[in-house]
Amino acid sequence: MASVRLESITKCFDDKVALSQLDLEIEDQEFFVLLGHTGAGKTTTLRCIAGLEKLDQGDIYFDNQPMTELDPASRDVAFVFQSHILYPHLTAFENMAFPLWPRKLPEIEVKRRVQDVAEMLHIEHLLWRKPAQLSGGETQRVGLGRAMVRRPRVFLMDEPISNLDAKLRAEMRTEIKWRQKQLGITTLYVTHDQIEAMSMADRVAILDQGKIMQIGTPIEVYNQPANIFVAGFIGNPSMNLMTCRLSESNGEIYGQLIGHLQVALPETIARKGIAREEVWLGIHPENLVIHPQEEDNTIVVEVHNYEALGAETIVDVNLGLDETDQRVTMKCRIPPDQQVRVGQTVWLELQACSIFDRDTGQAIKSV
Amino acid sequence: MPTRRNFSYYLSRFSILLVVLIYLIPIYWIIVTSLKYGSDISAPFPKFFFKITFENYQKLFASKYFSQLLNSIIIGFTSTILAVGIGTLSAYAFSRFKIAGEDDLLFFILSTRMLPPIVVVIPIYLMYTVLKLRDTHFGLILLYTTFNLSFAVWLMKGFIDEIPKEYEDAALVDGYTRFQAFIKVVLPQASTGIAATAVFCLITAWNEFAFALVLTEVGGKAVTAPPSIVSATGKTGYDWGKVAAGTFIFLVPVAIFTFLVRKHLLRGVTFGAIKK
């Protein structure tokens, strides 16, 4: 129960920069997710906050108290690791009591607290088992209980559920989010799985190569990606990204995709980029509508492939070849009842888009 | 399971049997010889059927052999405890912390073990002569501890490397000091490794001959079993019955311990270089 502030923290391993000048502010009781690919610096950030890694530069504060020089034991955080969560030589009960032992609580108090948390997580019947006798989900629950039993100032979770199978993961997502809200403990949660990030986070920070790409609510990062990295990372399938030349005629702004293929762009968004010759165009698959006949403001394309996923269908459409003779395709998300065939000629309508600077890749916010 | 038992099947079974016999016969012969009368042992042809006697073991009881066996036990166990204790600490440091010149240090530690015992023992002999440590329990314990230490560091480093760092990190975050984390988390998980390493050190100390030969006096107070068995020559050469009896008693614990660490043998004999 503390706010966490990172002030331009930098961490290098040997000569490799893991985190560079990272700033982050996490509010009290917030569920904050760090999202990024493997090696983006998410886990390093978490380990720095816990004090398991010494910073090369920068400072860490909990509630404005400087933490940078404190050792892990004095920071009062709880860390849930991805694997090796429980000590194999201790029972579930002992594992949960383990963080309480160095605090010299009376035996009865330790017992009561473990019992309370165990009841909360419905694991009372598992307390006397050794980790080897627990299933994956049970292990994860006990691990969570181990973190909860101490009521730390901050929870740090490093991909705690990525080793579980899909169904259990979905269950644990709900469980963790619910417990966090119930306890009101500030939580930093690291994951590479955007579904986890989107479904659990109050706010999410997207990391790449030790730098923060964007911070915002899940909806913000989805709808208004700050740059082409975020645009290409968030969403499944992610935004269609391609460079495009902008031109204006009759008060409408057109984007020239490849060759002579032109598409009318939403005025308010495209207007900001009109001063630039070329921009990155980002389009969410659901913002592309497929029509079987020609309509206003559509372009003609060919169905290259499609995946009927049940609740939706993802269609790859072929726009043609670019200057370097590479095939240019886009992914569209269409309702499952709409029929398409491979090779079929269809008309594509663009309903919304984002634009990014051609060179910096940053979202263009104003003219 | 093979369903067709052809020539090569029988050939392989026969070869395996032959190898086992080659390895068992000498050991069998030790046991058998220890149970024979002297006259049967020195018969012009080996006797496979004979009258069993415990005369050789009785002769051993009458000699100083058991006090020398006790020396082996005292020196073996003490040096093992010291070597494994000190070695585990170092192995932990080498496994978990950045140490300047780590590879060179580890090589130096290993190289002390690579030297021929005679090369090592000459300077030790000179030092012990001055310090009056020759033919003392303390002297041999000190030497065996040092000798086994390099082995213990290397083997234990392998075992500790296999314990995930996350376990200690979790303990550190939970409010334990590094030292407490080592005691409460690392040691319990390294217990199998510690036991295996201890057994190897014990066997090495138990079997050691060259150091013991040079640093003790014949019939001295700190003589261990191996030099005592070897030096037990009578006027007409070895009393083989007595030698066999002493050997048998000496080998039994090694056999038991070998059986206990059979899963770690590969690691033990290769300084942890090869893990199963």
Next chain:
Amino acid sequence: METEPTEFNNPPRVGSFARTSTGLSDYQVKMVFIMPTMILLILMNIFPLLWSLVLSFYKYRVNRPDLPPEFIGFKNYVRLLSDPDMWGYFQTTAYFVVTAVSAQFLIGFGVALLLNREFRYKGLVTTLILLPMMLSPVIVGLFWRFLFKSDTSGLINYFLLPLLNFVQATPIPWTTDPKFAMVSIVIVDTWMWTPFMMLISLAGLSAIPKYLYEAADVDRASNWFKFRWITLPLVSPLLMIAILFRTMDAFKMFDIVYVLTREGGPGTATETVSMNLYKLAFRSFNTGKSCAMAYILLIVIVALSNIYVKYLNQLKREA
């Protein structure tokens, strides 16, 4: 700013204690943990070795405290290196190392191929075969001396009797004849250390994935082809380790020679470098000269083991 959830019955916050120092720092732990090893190694290895280095430049006898050490510079080294006998001892050692290690390698690998299949009592058989290498070399040597007795009361000669009668030969004086003494040492060392080669070979063999052989079977590969192109390349790194280990070990072999051929006899037929050094130091008590010789040996070994550790590290990195 706490909001207490109802389930917790408002427990006191125990985590908020502000300790700034919790026991030893990592640096202190590191130092405390490494120190005992270093101190012991310095006291018991470095210091005595330096001492003996100094003595190697002196004429000195440890059993004659009345004669003060006399500085003679490099004379000990010069004498040793120009002594033809010395090269003889090195040759004897090399002969032993090469024959014993090759025999152990060939037999050990063969036995491993034999055992690398499923059969009843496999675990027991393997453990039984492995036992000899855990035994004390000097005790093994002593007992083989009994088995090698030069008349027909020795078990080995007894077993060879039909053969000996056939070629009309007398029982072999294994350990007492210069022709056979080295052979008997090689036999004992091979008996003792073949299991080591076998153990490592077996580990290498059992690590080869089965599907490689299955794929070769599908391609109708011959057994020789499978051995040459699958088995050998995949086990050879481990075999190299095994050979290096054994070479290092055989080089310093002392115990078996000491007891089996009575300190390198008959004559100097089996006098290895280690054995000669022992005699120099503790029979003739030529302490200064023995220190010099120990240093010559030490340089050889350090050079060898350096190559060896480099190879090991490289292998570990690849694994």
